[in-house]
Amino acid sequence: MKSPKPSSHITSEILSKLPSPCWVLEEHLLEYNLQILSAIKEATGVKILLALKGYALWHSFPLVREYLDGCCASGLCEARLAAEEFGKEVHTYSPAFKEEEIDEIARLSHHLVFNSPAQLQRFGAAAKAANPALSLGLRVNPEYSEAPVELYNPCGAYSRLGTLAGDLDEASVDQIEGLHFHALCEQDASALEGVLGVFEEKFGRWLPQLKWVNFGGGHHITRSDYDREKLIALLKDFRRRHPHLELYLEPGEAVGWETGPLVATVLDIVHNGIDIAILDTSAEAHMPDTIIMPYRAQVRGAGKAGEKSYTYRLGGNTCLAGDIMGDYSFDRPLKIGDRILFEDQMHYTMVKATTFNGIPLPSIATLHRDGSLSIDRRFGYNDFKSRLG
Secondary structure: OOOOOOOOOOOOHHHHHOOOOEEEEEEEHHHHHHHHHHHHHHHHHHHHEEEEOOOOOOHHHHHHOOOOOOOEEOOHHHHHHHHHHHHOOEEOOOOOOOOOHHHHHHHOOOOEEEOOOOHHHHHHHHHHHHOOOOOEEEEOOOOOOOOOOHHHOOOOOOOOOOEHHHHHOHHHHOOOEEEEEOOOOOOOOHHHHHHHHHHHEEEHHHHHOOOOEOOOOOOOOOOOOOOOOHHHHHHHHHHHHHHOOEEEEEHHHHHOOOOOOOEEEEEEEEEEEEEEEOOOOOOHHHOOOOHHHHOOEEEEOOEOOOOOEEEEEOOOOOOOOOOEEEEEEEEEOOOOOEEEEOOOOOOOOOOOOOOHHHOOOOOOEOOOOOOEEEEEEOHHHHHHHHHOO
16 A cells, blocks of 8 residues: 555647646546555455545546445435446435435435434434435534644534534434544544544444444545555554444545646736736636635646746636736746646546636546546536526
8 A cells, every 4th residue: 555656647649639728537546546445445344435525527437436335425416426327325414405305315325414413303204214224324523623724624613514412412313323523634544543532532422322433534545645554553443442333434535636637728928027827727717726725736847936947927817816826937938838737636626616707617538547548528608608597
């Protein structure tokens, strides 16, 4: 599990065949991540689900389902996608379910996780009537997290996500078979260790009468410096203490981590105190987390401002003044028509991208393990128009 990650197979010849902008999945990099996750499963006996909220490129599901046990969904649309295109376990959680959707969600799902005892009381019986084999659960809030960004902290003050220990009672636990918690964000096993200690302290009394526990997502398992041996030890230790429980992890980002870039093209170069390259993509529309989190996307072959000979500010092609990817330096001057590759843009990009300003969504391509290239989807005017009426 410590083998170095393979390099990108995108060559200048491949680039010449791509539309722009374009997300490019490199299948061999996806399989590398899946093999790491599979090794965790093999070593610990846990089940691992794909979190569709982070990675939902369903054209790649035939490969993903060779390694993972199913999907976790955030509502009806994701549950349908999981059932139709993945075809294994479907675990559905939402902060609040709608009455008109609960029957269909129940029929599509294997696990249905409620956010509060009130939602469980309102919909639990109806969900079981729609699908008697359905396993019900509750999301709990351990009120402990080491999440590095408060915006992404599900256990922060006044969080709406999950039931507090003081609000969980025997009547609710009698109706469920499992507990779910989510407290991590792009973190290592040491953060999970802290959360597990608090979780068992606050909710351990209920575990003997349950069948499963879901440790949620945010586990950055496929990151090169992630302590996978520590994760294995934590999972094995938890299983020793609670051998009757089935355990689940549900990473999304870890599945799509570093599996392909967003390819863009320089449309124009202007100067206003600094050189500015305007691209045919958009941070606001196509890479929203670079603004929301925020974080600086890596550009292939580029350095920080001033590090290399020629520095440019890379900007998007929308009217938003702040539609800026950042300042990058290059070994040679950029020119109109040059391709720019933003690394690691397969997770939390496609699922969040918009057509703001009428900017078309990037095309989607796959560089297959056998070296062949497929253009899986191109987007145009009808995709923009159909969203609005």
